[in-house]
Amino acid sequence: MIKKLLLLGFFFSCAVTGTANAEGKALVLDGSTTVGPVAKSFATYFTKKYGVRVMVSESGSGNGAKSLINGSCTIAAMSRAMKDAEIAAARKKGVNPVAHVVALDGLAMVVHPGNPVRSLSKAQISSIYRGAITNWKEVGGVNSRIVVIQRESNSGTQESFKELVIGKGVQMTGNAETQSSNGSVKSRVSTTLSAIGFLGLGFVDSSVRVIAVNGVLPSVKTVKDGTYPVSRPLYFYTNGQPAGAVKQFIDLSKTVEGKGMISELGFVNR
């Protein structure tokens, strides 16, 4: 019995030290669900090439910032810039957040493929999300109430959308439905005839219809040259200037392979 217990204890200690060793070498990424696909394909490539384990979790930009501040991740993936309050909190904990732009992303406004509306102005979109326009016929569609779909409050996509389209300090309508990821926004819009939502450009596929904003459709070209009005950079945040494996990982976005992965996922290279 005692022997067995000892053996068990031995195994446990091995397991604990084993994971501790792996943690020491592994990179931990946390944050945006938008940057998630880029981080994941970087991680797969990086592990294959350098043999370093990379763990990627997607819990929202806000959570990414929190994890970086708490020290529970090495790289925070964020689809918005850190807020002043977050930077202040980080400084207080002795963390010095440094931003690295990985890629550019357009926020595509999407509707159901059966919706006849092809284009909206930025002001119209803003009115829809503020609750001033509630029916599709007011913007040239059929007579049906608009089902407004937004993201939850810890989404970087939501924050960027608010900042880029609606403006700071303006309230969005309480009637808006809230979804927790790009994927669920897409699935809601693709199944709901009168819905409108916004997605990272990389998540757009044929199940939803992308509409033009101010007459410009989002694409690699229009995002890159800045003619598409709703675009933003995507960030990796590190604590201090990166070195070693962390630097290698972040610099992947400047390599040919990294750029290939970014554009393959539908994002835009800087």
Next chain:
Amino acid sequence: MAEESVGERNRSNAFVVSARKRALQKVAKKAGEGMLFSVAFFVAVIVLFIFYFVARDAIPFFQIRGFSEFFTSSNWYPADEPGEFGALAIIYGSLMVTLGSAMIAVPMGVAAAICLSDILPFSIRQYAKPVIEMLAAIPSVAFGFFALVVLAPLMQDHGGPMLMWGWWILVSPFLLLSVIVISDLLTANIKDEKRRQQRHWMLLIVLGLSSIFLLFKVGSVLNGIQILTGTNALNVSIILSFMALPTIVSVSEDALQAVGRDIREGSYALGATRAETIIKTILPAASSGILAAVILGIMRALGETMVVWMASGNSSHIPEPWFNYLEAIRTLTATIAGDMGEADQVTGSARFHVLFAMGLLLLIISFISNLVSERIVVRQRKILSGQ
């Protein structure tokens, strides 16, 4: 006799053989009792601790923002600068889906329990009950996924016909039963057998026709409804009722079984039919247990998070009109789950503490309903035992 004397001898032997062994037994007894007591004490302390820690983080919210905004405003903008924390619509949403799921799950669950305990033969019940209880083993995220991916689009595409068929299937048996029972009751006092029969048939035909008219009229109105968004209060209520069903069925079936064969046979012996026995004897006798089952089921619905987070639409407004189950709503549990990510001391404390205020509210609601159910069970037991 012989066995008894052998037992006697053994006991006295044990008594005589060793005082040491006896002392050891005593110590073991004390140790065992102490352990059981400490475990029970620990559980009680955990409950107190939960209350304490939730309240500790909830009270600062009321200190910062006061009570009136939280309970009377439905402007929920926690992320804005400055934020607004009106939770009225969210509290309302929670109550709405809880009530909705109770309205579906309670009649179905109690009916299923009666069927299991008093109508189905034992051989079928043996298999039926475990199958119903298996519903409880399905993880809530699977229910949520089903609600979001299957039920929501289905409601949008075929909402009207679905409502109509649901109405027909759910309401027609009740109408049929009530037509029979009402016409029976209304003619029970007529002495002349022939006239009674005539009246009975007349009533049956009139009531039957009018209830068929009602069925089709309401059905056609429902058929015309276009459901705009499938992630709404009705969707969540349906799924939550499925999740509450196994609890309600299983616990109330146990309560019905506990009534005992003697009471049933007593009732039959007095000349009661099976329906009379079930309605007038067994149900009243088991009512406290059934009530406990209902409250347990409702608590399950109120506390469920994943399904409502995925399928309620999470839009914090009170539907218009207020009983409109076809609009998206937001519940307390989903708000806590959804906003916890960003709500940290980092981004402003009211935003963090408001979630604990919601948690405290949920805790208080469940605490009160547990107390109430406890009281009812105790009182019912007293009445039944004739005190």
